[in-house]
Amino acid sequence: MSNLISKKEIERLAYFARIKLEKEELKNAPKEIESILQYIQKLKDINTEEVEPLFHFPELTNIVREDQVEQTGEEIRKKMMKMGKDKDNYLKVESIL
């Protein structure tokens, strides 16, 4: 059977998903992902032309509420800031462009 996905495609998908793959991972990923892709081809046997997709269950409806502003505790904020690089009470990250 011919391959459904190439190493190059996997590299591209990983880049889109913002995942750096280690050398070892990149070596094994094509084979591992290919085996799952081959397995799911089974669904092609079923004719689903007349079938509606099941995105959610009919009994369940959204719970809607008004937006409420709640004060995040200063303590939590401090804890979060302490975990990152912060400057003047802002989190510092790398440049976007």
Place this chain on the structure above:
Amino acid sequence: MTIKETQEKLRKKEIGLEEFLSQFFSRIKERNKDLNAILTTFEDAKEEMEKINKTLPLYGAVFVVKDNILVKDKRATAGSKMLEHYIAPYDATVVEKIKEKGGLVIGKGNMDEFAMGSSTENSAFGPTRNPYDLERVPGGSSGGCAVAIADNMCNAALGSDTGGSIRQPAAFCGVVGFKPTYGTVSRSGVISMASSFDQVGPFAKCVDDAHLIFEAIAGKDKKDSVTSDIIKKEKKGSIKIGVPKEYFVAGINDDIKKVIMQAIDKIEKSKIEIVEISLPYTEYALPTYEIIMASEVSANMARFDGIRYGLEFDRPFAKTLKEAYLENRGEGLGREVKRRIILGTYALSSGYFDAYYIKAQKVRSLIAEDFRNAFNKVDVIITPTTPTLPFKIGEKIEDPLSMHLSDIFTATANLAGLPAISLPCGKIGNLPVGAQLMADRFYEDILFEVAKKVEKIWKN
């Protein structure tokens, strides 16, 4: 001893509080170095217990909670390096509820990273081992919780189940594990994996305890917009249990088949009607699950970028934010998680979306319809929980497809949103075998009624 029996003894002071709690802590101390079931122990729990009102329904329930469920001011790693130092700023709704009702949390259970796995080998903090055989896996992804119950490190636990992550480890460790109807239990404060499947549920020593815990955590929550208070009770006369023939064919271990068949015979001899049924789309369930699960995983995992979560990473080489994301996610996420994100990104990408994601959602409709038809004929369905016995550590880790096949009998309940429970029904050698009972959506009452009867039959 059930939680209710424990309660009585504590209330009548037949057991002292100090003595009661230290049995769990000393068990953890003694056994966890071999089993690696608990990631964090709460030493301050002893003081908490003294403050709990003795009349509350969960008084005497001592919990280990899976590490993807938030407990305020405690570490929540979800088994990932990405969250190694993450401290939860609030309680998950389920934790709030068990605390309100008198339960006590004493620690966090090891798990496959972000609940992705069927063996608890994918934890960044090392694999958990099966107490029945230390060379074997406890199942997963909630392996730590299943082991904690089986090995008496606690008498109650909360796990999460996306494709079998409560029921499969419960079967492998000889305990009871229950996945509620989709929408009955809040997931607020639970780290998401695949949001149209994820449910929180209990592990317990017996069905009574699982029922008690379920009632404490169920109910509508404004913080989880798909929750509801629906309860359905109407029966169709005397109880009928269906045996789907498709669950006894390809891939099932012959010994397991034999044990389950004997267990079903015992039920029939106790004058409960057993009917053969058919669920024709069963063989398509796991491929359908694979596609939808990976798609939802790829979306849910986007938040773990090392900035919003996992801030502790040092990124000396990253000059731009894009490089930082690549580095952080490359460093912080494990192999299995990366594979699923890549597969999900593929299934959702332009050109493949209809062929994979939409197709799978359509087949999901057919699988739900299979169950609808079956539940017109029977009240409960019985199947094996797993196709194999607990396997050896390392046996399947290099072959993701064979690992995923561990969920072949459990993922169907997640696809159709059904309540499903696994309970011990026998042993092969020293290793436990689990049977699964499923009911129609929101028919928890009937499922528990039948599970209690069946448990009694198998124990005698």
